Amino acid sequence: MDHEPMGKAKGAAARALSLTPEQRKAIADKANAAKRELATLPKVTHGAADHPLKIGDAEIPCYVLDNGMRVLSQRGMQTGIGMSTSGGALGEQRLAVFASGLAEKAKDFNELAVRIAAVAERLKNPIKFSPGSGKAVYGYEATLLADLCDVILGARAAGVLLKQQEHIAAQAEVLVRGFARVGIIALIDEATGYQKDRERDALAKILEAFVAKELQPYVRTFPPEYYEQLFRLYNLPYPPAGNKSWRPSFFGHVTNEIVYNRLAPELLPELKKAASRAERRSKLHQWLTNEIGHPKLKEHLASLISVMKLSKTPKELISNVDITHPRYGATRQLDLDDPNQAKAS
Secondary structure: OOOOOOHHHHHHHHHHHHOOHHHHHHHHHHHHHHHHHHHHOOEEEEOOOOOOEEEOOEEEOEEEEOOOOEEEEHHHHHHHOOOOOOOHHHHHOHHHHHHHHHHHHOOOOHHHHHHHHHHHHHHOOOEEEEOOOOOOEEEEEOHHHHHHHHHHHHHHHHOOOOHHHHHHHHHHHHHHHHOOOOHHHHHHHHHHOHHHHHHHHHHHHHHHHHEOOOOOOOOOOOOHHHHHHHHHHOOOOOOOOOOOOOOOOHHHHHHHHHHHHHHOOOHHHHHHHHHHHOOOOOOHHHHEOOOOHHHHHHHHHHHHHHHHHHOOOHHHHHHHHHHHOOOOOOOOOOOOOOHHHHHHO
8 A cells, every 4th residue: 555755755745746847857967967076076985974083072074085185074173173063054164264264363473374374275175075875075184174273273372262262272272182293194094994904005015016927037046155154054065065956945944034024024925825826836036026026135135145144053143134134024033043943934
């Protein structure tokens, strides 16, 4: 059984019936234009209204856009600074009106007036962005909040605030104590969850620079002196008798530890992954890029050989390498004095 619309739905249905075809078309065209505009706006990649930036008692919705910009919602900034958002379109521009008024009152303080006017100009031009669903949202680049608080406190010190505006200065002081200009970026990244993705993105870019997409032709990379020093440190005769190309198998584990684990974060597992996909046997260094990976490896080996020459035992070697080339992500010191432990690592 069909139900008759009630309340607002009933009013909307009645209004729709009262519209002319031209009016309905105009409304549809307006809605389509809004959708097209929304598709062109910067989009939120991290953040939501229910995960605001919290500073003292203030809660300000914050976001990271697909262009990397950190933004605070316009309404959130207004309430965060202690101002009302009522009053329709004028309420949304209350921050800009407030700042423009301060600039006028501070005209006898040239430097302060210029700073306030610059903030007011930025407040007049909020950033419009898409939250992913629903209507577009207006906001401001995050560090504008710090600049706004700065000029409000400057206006208070200059004595140009009205008595009814003193609560805004008090709130600005609370906010300033809660963040620094640099710190606010980290606060927003943490609140939105962007911090972890940012770190993953940074790591991905590092690995992309180091690890080649295809197997590179074999080129002698490790100089004989590198292996000569390893034989010396482990008290093994050099060159080996009989087969001069022979090397103990645990040398590979030692090399992983003092070379590949020191070149870039997470590089060793990525190289091993690339090598395991290869159809034929390959050396790990054949998966380093010619542009970044190989030059960095040669640079590292040159420095490493100098450290090896200064070391008298495997334990002293790893201690010296830890100082000169710290291991990425190390949680304990590997004891390379024992070939069996080196092999087990």
